[in-house]
Amino acid sequence: MARLVIEGLLLLAVFVQCGGTSDDRGSDTPNYARTYFELFLNGISSDEDNPFNSLSLPRTDYLSQAETRAIPARYASQLMHRESQPQNFLTDIMLMRTLAPLVEKDTLDEMEDRIQNERIYTFAAVLLCNCPMEYIAEDGELKGFAIDLINEVCKLAGKKCIVQHDAPYKCYRHEAGLHSVAGDGLLGRQYDACTTYVRTREREHCVAFTESYWQQNTTSRFFVRDGNHDNFDPANITGKTIGFMDGWVSDEACLSHGRNWIDGAAKLDPGKAVYFKNRKSMFDAVASGEIDAAFLFAVAAYGVTENGFDVLGVGVECGIQSTSHFMTRKDSSLLSWFNPTLRLMKRTGQYHKLCHEAVAKHGHKGKIRCV
Numbered sequence: 001m002a003r004l005v006i007e008g009l010l011l012l013a014v015f016v017q018c019g020g021t022s023d024d025r026g027s028d029t030p031n032y033a034r035t036y037f038e039l040f041l042n043g044i045s046s047d048e049d050n051p052f053n054s055l056s057l058p059r060t061d062y063l064s065q066a067e068t069r070a071i072p073a074r075y076a077s078q079l080m081h082r083e084s085q086p087q088n089f090l091t092d093i094m095l096m097r098t099l100a101p102l103v104e105k106d107t108l109d110e111m112e113d114r115i116q117n118e119r120i121y122t123f124a125a126v127l128l129c130n131c132p133m134e135y136i137a138e139d140g141e142l143k144g145f146a147i148d149l150i151n152e153v154c155k156l157a158g159k160k161c162i163v164q165h166d167a168p169y170k171c172y173r174h175e176a177g178l179h180s181v182a183g184d185g186l187l188g189r190q191y192d193a194c195t196t197y198v199r200t201r202e203r204e205h206c207v208a209f210t211e212s213y214w215q216q217n218t219t220s221r222f223f224v225r226d227g228n229h230d231n232f233d234p235a236n237i238t239g240k241t242i243g244f245m246d247g248w249v250s251d252e253a254c255l256s257h258g259r260n261w262i263d264g265a266a267k268l269d270p271g272k273a274v275y276f277k278n279r280k281s282m283f284d285a286v287a288s289g290e291i292d293a294a295f296l297f298a299v300a301a302y303g304v305t306e307n308g309f310d311v312l313g314v315g316v317e318c319g320i321q322s323t324s325h326f327m328t329r330k331d332s333s334l335l336s337w338f339n340p341t342l343r344l345m346k347r348t349g350q351y352h353k354l355c356h357e358a359v360a361k362h363g364h365k366g367k368i369r370c371v
């Protein structure tokens with residue numbers, strides 16, 4: 001059976017390349033390739049195992065030029081429209097690969113559309129703020145404006161979408177002293193996008209962003225133990241150890257934007273930047289004196305000052321225009337439909353309707369900050 005398939009494919013390829021599609025009708029030169037192909041088609045017709053039988057190929061003694069030209073397209077069309085049985089799957093892929101260069105562009109586009117329409121897009125909600133954008137509700141459900149928006153955009157665009165939770169450092173991550181990079185979850189295609197990300201220069205080297213949908217406050221400041229007994233100077237951090245959250249926007253690159261009013265912010269000494277995966281561990285490290293201060297942006301610092309920490313210094317802005325976006329791989333097909341749909345929703349008022357509804361649905365978690 002496998003031998004038969006391979007033989008058929010080889011013959012088909014030879015057949016098409018050696019005159020099956022040529023136009024010189026008047027030529028008397030025997031077309032051996034075509035003869036072999038016809039023999040092959042007729043010869044296999046009684047074999048029940050033969051995969052070509054299921055495609056109901058022409059079984060004529062003589063194939064016209066027009067017919068021979070139409071064969072690849074007919075194969076492709078039949079492959080595309082029949083229910084693929086698991087046992088035929090490999091055969092179908094082999095046939096499709098052989099046929100792809102031979103069929104019309106329209107047929108290929110139609111196949112591409114079908115694949116795209118059946119694809120499921122996944123979004124990782126990182127839950128780094130406890131705010132109306134995304135949060136875990138009292139009933140345990142994942143809720144928020146970002147999730148409502150994903151559902152609405154996908155519905156309008158006719159796409160199937162799923163939201164799942166993953167840790168922020170799986171979407172984006174840091175190592176002290178190095179340029180930040182996209183996380184394994186996003187790069188490893190475990191999902192297509194991550195929710196609620198702010199654009200930064202460094203991030204734009206690594207990932208792509210959709211249209212904005214939320215106004216974020218990325219003002220970042222230092223947090224120290226209540227009373228600042230060690231006299232941490234937020235205007236001079238030379239030689240100090242600073243804590244950051246792994247994958248979050250308030251990183252070393254952001255801190256360096258404050259170089260004009262924070263001495264030592266341009267570049268931390270090696271070993272003086274510590275990245276944490278867990279916000280509580282970072283504040284425990286501040287409390288124990290393991291680090292001198294934590295550097296964190298406003299939205300992610302909820303509940304901190306109420307729990308024994310002081311906030312110090314002039315804020316540093318971390319995000320470009322401080323807007324939130326869905327963050328995706330640069331090669332993602334999501335951008336091609338998500339952006340036009342969201343732009344359309346903004347023009348037609350559907351986006352603002354969703355913002356308005358969010359006040360009642362998620363307003364108890366804070367201010368609705370639509371763009």
Ligand SMILES: *[C@@H]1O[C@H](CO)[C@@H](O)[C@H](O)[C@H]1NC(C)=O
Pocket residue numbers: 236237238239263
């Ligand atoms: C900052 O602190 C370092 C070390 O304590 C010191 O050498 C430096 O002069 C200070 N910079 C300013 C502007 O005070």
Ligand SMILES: *[C@@H]1O[C@H](CO)[C@@H](O)[C@H](O)[C@H]1NC(C)=O
Pocket residue numbers: 217218219298
């Ligand atoms: C952002 O939050 C800080 C508090 O950390 C506040 O001082 C500032 O006014 C806020 N900015 C905006 C634009 O709301």
